[in-house]
Amino acid sequence: MVGIVIASHGEFAKGILQSGSMIFGEQKEVTAVTFMPNEGPEDLRKHLEAAIAGFGSDDEVLFLIDLWGGSPFNQSNAIYEEHKDKMAIVTGLNLPMLIEAYSSRLSLNSAHEIAAHILGEGRAGVRIKPESLAGNDTGNASQPKPAPAMVAQGNGQLKISLARLDSRLLHGQVATAWSKSVHPTRIVVVSDAVAKDQLRKSLITEAAPPEVKANVIPIEKLIEIWHDPRFGNQRFLLLFETPQDVARAVDGGVKIPELNIGSLAHSEGKTMINNVLAVDENDVKTFEHLRDEGVKFDVRKVPADNSQDLMPMIKKAGFQLDDTKEKE
Structure with a gap:
């Protein structure tokens, strides 16, 4: 090295x-x-x-x-x-x-x-806003441009390079470490709430690394794309804001064999199970549902971290889990 x-x-x-x-x-x-x-x-x-x-x-x-x-x-x-x-x-x-x-x-x-x-x-990495200040300076040729609409291309099953649950959605660890590790063709934020918020959509698409475009779509759109064979040449890095959004996608037929979990923000009524993950009873039940649907959990902030399983962390925090289906 x-x-x-x-x-x-x-x-x-x-x-x-x-x-x-x-x-x-x-x-x-x-x-x-x-x-x-x-x-x-x-x-x-x-x-x-x-x-x-x-x-x-x-x-x-x-x-x-x-x-x-x-x-x-x-x-x-x-x-x-x-x-x-x-x-x-x-x-x-x-x-x-x-x-x-x-x-x-x-x-x-x-x-x-x-x-x-x-x-x-x-x-x-040297960019400027407003973009007009760059003039015709070719040194700022990498200024971010609006992400083009996703175009169906190819034949086969859409590939998921990474499915990540992170309340921060697209930020430095995703735009650099994870995108360079899993090499997606597109970063896709899957959220009904963000899809309706033009400011958040704009901030997210601009935060994408220069070599990868980012889009924000509602959950139903992801389900539609998943079942469309024309997206077979695409490799998506999926970002979810809540475990409930992940569950809706899985229940709609999207196959997510493993869910990477980066962070879940703390709010009233939630319990910290480590220094970056906060959950409540509804979140725990949702994770149990995902587990029973065959989803494995990979708790890591960045690729270099050691992977941890989510369920032992939830148990250690004092939540009661129904392990019946897991044992079956």
Whole structure:
């Protein structure tokens, strides 16, 4: 695996490392190096060398630096000059670039390959609103555009890359970590409530990553699409806001063998069963119904997390479960 050194003036490197972990999960062989006001170039060089030594002598190393020409770049460049075959440097670090570097390590094996690949994602992450301020600047060519209507194409059964229950719907962990992990052709928010809310629809479609379009549809529309063989070439990442919405889709014939559960917001009358999941008796009965329909549960915020089963968590929180059908 390619080791990554994030280096910056001040605490920026530590901050963006933490942000990347929130979105993509904890990463191995990634180290933040900070250059503080009371330190000199020699101190910084020692920090960088210590970070590299922690990866192992044979590892490739990618430096992600805040600023070209600054001390973190200069000291990293001095090290790079001695190991050009195994190291690479990219400056102008932003969060989309870091997330893409994490994702690229799953398929690319050299620092040079990853460095070349992540440049586009770093540039695509720079956007502006109102879009008119961009003028004819080709650097903002990645400005989000309204998602086109879903067009029937292909022949066969629609494929579900991921079905996720998350009260936040489309956010950073989905737009980056999950979409890069399951490679959908389209992200689809399935919600009657959101489909009627033009503002929420607009915010969701704009939050989609540049390479994947997002749509918001009511539950009945998903059921209709599921039974339409012309959508056989599509791979959907489905996002549900409530367990009841998932149950309506399943009862309508949509086959969801596994439901990934990210977060369920707390509200009055709900009980926290872990630090991000809150349920009440109605939710528990709905999960029991889904379980009895053959749906498995995968409690994970991001792909890198360890999968947990939902039902033991519900039991531990004090809810009574009917295990009769499960035993049958």
